[in-house]
Amino acid sequence: MAALRFPQQGMPAEVVLEDLQAMKSGDSDWKNGRVFSLVFNAGEEVKQFAEKAFSVYMNENGLSPFAFPSLLKMETEVVATMLDLLGGGSEAAGNMTTGGTESLMTVVKAARDYARDKYPGIKQPELVMPLSAHPAICKAAHYLDIKTVIIPTDKHSVVDLEAYRRAINENTILMIGSAPSYPHGIVDPIEELGRIALEKNIWFHVDACVGGMVLPFVKMAGYAIPLFDLSVPGVWSISADIHKYGYTPKGASVVLYRNIELRKHQIYVYADWPGGVYATPSIAGSRSGGPVAASWAIIRYLGLDGYTKLAGLAMKASLELQKGVNGIPGLYVIGRPPATVFAISSDSLNVYALGDRMKTMRWYIDSQQMPPSLHMTVMPEHAKILQPFLADLRTAAEEVAKLKQEDITGEAALYGMIGTLPDRGMAKDFATQYLNELYQVRR
Numbered sequence: 001m002a003a004l005r006f007p008q009q010g011m012p013a014e015v016v017l018e019d020l021q022a023m024k025s026g027d028s029d030w031k032n033g034r035v036f037s038l039v040f041n042a043g044e045e046v047k048q049f050a051e052k053a054f055s056v057y058m059n060e061n062g063l064s065p066f067a068f069p070s071l072l073k074m075e076t077e078v079v080a081t082m083l084d085l086l087g088g089g090s091e092a093a094g095n096m097t098t099g100g101t102e103s104l105m106t107v108v109k110a111a112r113d114y115a116r117d118k119y120p121g122i123k124q125p126e127l128v129m130p131l132s133a134h135p136a137i138c139k140a141a142h143y144l145d146i147k148t149v150i151i152p153t154d155k156h157s158v159v160d161l162e163a164y165r166r167a168i169n170e171n172t173i174l175m176i177g178s179a180p181s182y183p184h185g186i187v188d189p190i191e192e193l194g195r196i197a198l199e200k201n202i203w204f205h206v207d208a209c210v211g212g213m214v215l216p217f218v219k220m221a222g223y224a225i226p227l228f229d230l231s232v233p234g235v236w237s238i239s240a241d242i243h244k245y246g247y248t249p250k251g252a253s254v255v256l257y258r259n260i261e262l263r264k265h266q267i268y269v270y271a272d273w274p275g276g277v278y279a280t281p282s283i284a285g286s287r288s289g290g291p292v293a294a295s296w297a298i299i300r301y302l303g304l305d306g307y308t309k310l311a312g313l314a315m316k317a318s319l320e321l322q323k324g325v326n327g328i329p330g331l332y333v334i335g336r337p338p339a340t341v342f343a344i345s346s347d348s349l350n351v352y353a354l355g356d357r358m359k360t361m362r363w364y365i366d367s368q369q370m371p372p373s374l375h376m377t378v379m380p381e382h383a384k385i386l387q388p389f390l391a392d393l394r395t396a397a398e399e400v401a402k403l404k405q406e407d408i409t410g411e412a413a414l415y416g417m418i419g420t421l422p423d424r425g426m427a428k429d430f431a432t433q434y435l436n437e438l439y440q441v442r443r
């Protein structure tokens with residue numbers, strides 16, 4: 001195929017926009033509840049509202065609070081409302097970022113710089129996290145040159161608290177817990193970890209990226225949710241993505257701190273630039289005002305009652321789905337997930353083959369490893385697909401039960417192979433090579 005050249009002449013807008021719509025035809029159909037990750041779907045009305053609000057500020061730049069004081073006002077109001085939701089006291093502070101990864105990067109940087117200030121003797125800082133915590137934390141630690149210490153979890157995805165305590169040493173600058181973890185939807189024992197953090201006087205961050213905008217509302221809808229937020233003694237900071245269960249388009253998250261002294265360490269300043277004193281609270285420079293405006297608007301549009309109603313729908317769907325999964329021979333839900341995220345596993349069936357089989361029936365469920373499982377993030381729109389989904393899952397499980405080892409091919413075989421490589425360095429090399437080739441351009 002010929003190399004793609006920069007187009008010589010412009011094309012009519014309608015043609016290009018039509019092409020753009022057509023590009024989507026092979027993508028997964030998230031609007032009809034057939035996808036269990038990536039796009040958080042609360043239905044057409046909420047989506048259209050968020051799009052409208054987003055587009056009002058799409059072109060404004062959040063980089064300059066002086067040029068766009070309205071964005072500064074909206075950002076601080078979003079932070080204030082999120083602090084109200086997540087147990088922030090009168091001293092608390094925070095910022096908006098472009099997503100969970102940036103919130104975590106920002107808070108790991110803040111914790112590192114806090115430790116540099118306070119404990120200059122620490123030369124090789126470490127953070128401690130359960131195996132189930134999100135890799136964005138490992139990524140942050142990697143970028144910021146911090147050692148990651150991983151604590152094992154049991155078969156119910158519960159972290160080994162004794163091992164966690166033992167892993168803390170004189171180099172530990174940060175403890176992590178999830179509420180809940182992304183892979184299995186399990187909430188770590190935040191109160192116990194908070195006690196350890198207080199006792200050892202170490203910064204404790206709760207990653208509520210996926211849970212921050214659903215756990216409080218699931219609780220308000222009448223279900224039991226363990227304490228997990230800034231109101232728990234020992235918790236110094238928390239991250240929560242608005243672009244997940246807050247239902248804005250991507251690019252919106254908050255990182256919140258117990259007090260403004262802690263937040264200070266996330267700010268970057270370069271004072272000697274001919275372009276002016278350059279100061280930003282987060283990683284991004286220029287950033288669209290769209291996510292800020294969409295967050296501000298959707299919080300007002302839905303309110304506690306709207307979010308609680310949506311969380312109630314998603315929770316009911318989650319419970320029905322979990323019950324259905326546990327009722328299919330060979331399948332079970334990992335651990336005791338308290339809310340809307342859970343994982344399907346099996347001791348007898350190849351769950352990767354199950355995922356592949358579901359894909360042929362146009363259900364997209366991500367594969368996970370250690371142990372092999374399928375990921376379910378349940379959203380309000382899934383209330384509409386419970387019966388067809390469970391019927392297809394049962395059929396797929398029956399088919400997979402009949403497969404012989406040599407019948408397992410394609411993605412299932414690949415995933416299984418990577419999962420069982422004894423040398424994790426090989427898995428890493430394999431994935432690096434794979435991604436490098438995946439993004440190959442035609443020249």
Ligand SMILES: *Cc1c(COP(=O)(O)O)cnc(C)c1O
Pocket residue numbers: 099100101102104134136178180181182207208209210211241
């Ligand atoms: C989604 C998620 C992240 C990462 O957030 P992005 O918005 O994808 O960058 C981090 N932690 C948890 C628990 C998450 O669910």
